[in-house]
Amino acid sequence: MICVNPVVRGFYPDPSVCAANGKFYLVNSTFEYFPGLPIFESDDLLHWNQIGHCLTRQSQLDVRGVEASGGIYAPTIRYNNGRFYVVVTNVSNDFGNFYVWTDDIHSGEWSEPIKVQRGGIDPSLLFDGDKTYFVSNGTDDFGEEGISLCEIDIETGKTLSQARCISKGCGGRYLEGPHVYHINDYYYLMAAEGGTEYGHMECMLRSKNIWGPYEMCPFNPILTNRNLGGYHIQGAGHADLVEGPDGQWFMVHLAFRQIGQYLPFHNLGRETFLEPVFWTDDGWIKVGDDGTCRAQWKLENGKCTTLDEPVYPEYHWTLDKNRAVYLRLPIYENYKIDSSSKTVELKGHVDFLGTCGQATFVGMRQEEHVGKIAVTVFVDSLEENQEAGITAYLTEKDFYASYIRKSNGKIFAGTKLVIGGHCVPGKEFPVEGKTVELKIQSDRDNYFLTASAEGKVSESTGQTKFLSSEVACGFTGTILALYANASPDGKTSWTKFVWS
Numbered sequence: 306m307i308c309v310n311p312v313v314r315g316f317y318p319d320p321s322v323c324a325a326n327g328k329f330y331l332v333n334s335t336f337e338y339f340p341g342l343p344i345f346e347s348d349d350l351l352h353w354n355q356i357g358h359c360l361t362r363q364s365q366l367d368v369r370g371v372e373a374s375g376g377i378y379a380p381t382i383r384y385n386n387g388r389f390y391v392v393v394t395n396v397s398n399d400f401g402n403f404y405v406w407t408d409d410i411h412s413g414e415w416s417e418p419i420k421v422q423r424g425g426i427d428p429s430l431l432f433d434g435d436k437t438y439f440v441s442n443g444t445d446d447f448g449e450e451g452i453s454l455c456e457i458d459i460e461t462g463k464t465l466s467q468a469r470c471i472s473k474g475c476g477g478r479y480l481e482g483p484h485v486y487h488i489n490d491y492y493y494l495m496a497a498e499g500g501t502e503y504g505h506m507e508c509m510l511r512s513k514n515i516w517g518p519y520e521m522c523p524f525n526p527i528l529t530n531r532n533l534g535g536y537h538i539q540g541a542g543h544a545d546l547v548e549g550p551d552g553q554w555f556m557v558h559l560a561f562r563q564i565g566q567y568l569p570f571h572n573l574g575r576e577t578f579l580e581p582v583f584w585t586d587d588g589w590i591k592v593g594d595d596g597t598c599r600a601q602w603k604l605e606n607g608k609c610t611t612l613d614e615p616v617y618p619e620y621h622w623t624l625d626k627n628r629a630v631y632l633r634l635p636i637y638e639n640y641k642i643d644s645s646s647k648t649v650e651l652k653g654h655v656d657f658l659g660t661c662g663q664a665t666f667v668g669m670r671q672e673e674h675v676g677k678i679a680v681t682v683f684v685d686s687l688e689e690n691q692e693a694g695i696t697a698y699l700t701e702k703d704f705y706a707s708y709i710r711k712s713n714g715k716i717f718a719g720t721k722l723v724i725g726g727h728c729v730p731g732k733e734f735p736v737e738g739k740t741v742e743l744k745i746q747s748d749r750d751n752y753f754l755t756a757s758a759e760g761k762v763s764e765s766t767g768q769t770k771f772l773s774s775e776v777a778c779g780f781t782g783t784i785l786a787l788y789a790n791a792s793p794d795g796k797t798s799w800t801k802f803v804w805s
Contacts, residue, residue, distance in 0.1 A: 306604040308579055309615045313345065313353050315670030316574030316782025320557040322547045325384040329547060332391055336781050337376040338630045341366045342391060350555055350579055355628050357413045359391050359405055365418055368633045370661050371397045373700035374779035378426050379482060385432040394426040402428045419462040425453060429484045440483050445470045452483045452496060471517045474498055475508040475525050482543040491588060494519055497542040504531050505542035507558065528558060528592045535566045541598040554582040560598050564749045570773035573671055574782015581609050620676025622669060622785050624649060630784060632666040639665045647804045653691055653789035653797040659701050668786025677746040678785045683801040685739050687711040690792035693800040695743045697752050698784045702726040703777040705767045707743040707756045718756040720765035731765035
């Protein structure tokens with residue numbers, strides 16, 4: 306078995322995994338994007354196919370007005386008695402912790418949210434005999450901070466016991482992402498510490514009583530890349546365990562790929578990685594080759610060996626409706642997508658990219674540092690003061706765009722960089738014909754934006770680090786997208802894009 310990490314590339318953070326009916330299922334956080342919580346299926350934990358989303362209706366997820374990195378945090382997926390459950394936190398609009406369920410994970414329909422009246426974030430479920438336990442980080446019912454546990458009624462979400470703090474972790478800051486497992490004689494508590502940045506790590510504790518006390522693993526952290534200075538994979542942590550084929554255990558976790566050996570910035574977001582797990586004679590686990598996350602490893606005869614660094618492919622943008630993302634709550638009647646002809650038509654909305662509204666925006670996660678998005682856009686239908694284009698988008702205050710717009714009856718094409726809410730415009734040119742070529746190319750250091758028509762070109766170059774979590778802050782990754790704005794007075798029309 307050879308693994309090339311990450312196994313799910315681009316902005317797919319906070320992975321959680323379960324096994325059911327001979328297959329494996331994975332979910333990820335989505336924050337302010339819609340639909341919420343992508344669901345992946347795999348036969349081998351290495352190759353993942355997205356089969357839908359958990360939150361596809363406004364009644365399940367309404368993130369209108371939510372700023373970047375608000376919304377949906379850190380889900381957990383579990384399978385029990387023929388039913389799948391995903392428990393998660395919506396940190397916006399005071400919605401809090403809830404779960405949804407389905408008896409048919411391929412149907413695309415999940416239940417309405419069932420709320421759990423417990424605070425904290427990063428919730429998890431443990432089905433243990435005829436009991437269901439709810440785990441999260443935050444404050445328990447006695448005012449104590451840490452990892453809290455309570456029993457719930459899985460039919461109603463009602464708490465059946467007071468929440469009690471069962472652990473304060475292993476001493477690292479930002480204790481989060483807890484999961485409890487009942488394996489053989491022990492309850493194992495696994496949690497992330499150190500912050501989801503360069504000090505990130507995963508730690509383990511155990512107890513023979515679910516309520517504790519919990520003892521720490523003697524070789525914590527069981528997973529971290531915090532000491533691998535200059536290595537391109539950093540931030541390893543926030544993990545979940547699953548038993549794989551033939552009794553071999555594995556761990557999924559998040560990490561990120563920084564843009565250069567000594568450039569501590571990441572713009573692709575936090576991604577999903579995989580490690581093999583080995584049980585020691587005294588009932589603890591060791592992860593991978595040496596407790597770190599490596600880009601490529603080989604598992605053979607029960608031993609993990611680090612392999613040479615892989616060569617990552619170039620990314621070429623194409624719109625897959627099953628994996629497409631929209632900003633906040635989309636107005637679907639503003640979108641016409643025909644993947645067979647590589648055509649998208651968008652009707653602009655008065656909310657534009659620089660707001661927290663319902664901008665007309667459809668995109669795909671950027672999966673590799675080197676790649677491009679290229680489209681032909683038709684200009685003849687633009688209304689006065691309307692704009693449309695393509696964007697490398699991180700937040701409403703941090704994005705780059707190649708665009709067309711109409712002003713005083715004339716069409717103009719151009720490029721712009723929006724950094725920290727401040728716009729740095731490129732040179733515009735008037736358009737005489739009916740189409741404009743828009744392109745955004747990227748390497749590890751820069752995005753290269755162009756708008757071209759009839760031999761005229763507008764160009765801008767924006768550094769990738771300005772679309773990174775280290776500079777712009779937040780927990781998301783870059784989305785390469787098409788967008789269309791209405792005029793400020795609401796005039797709008799359909800704009801046609803053809804991607805190449």
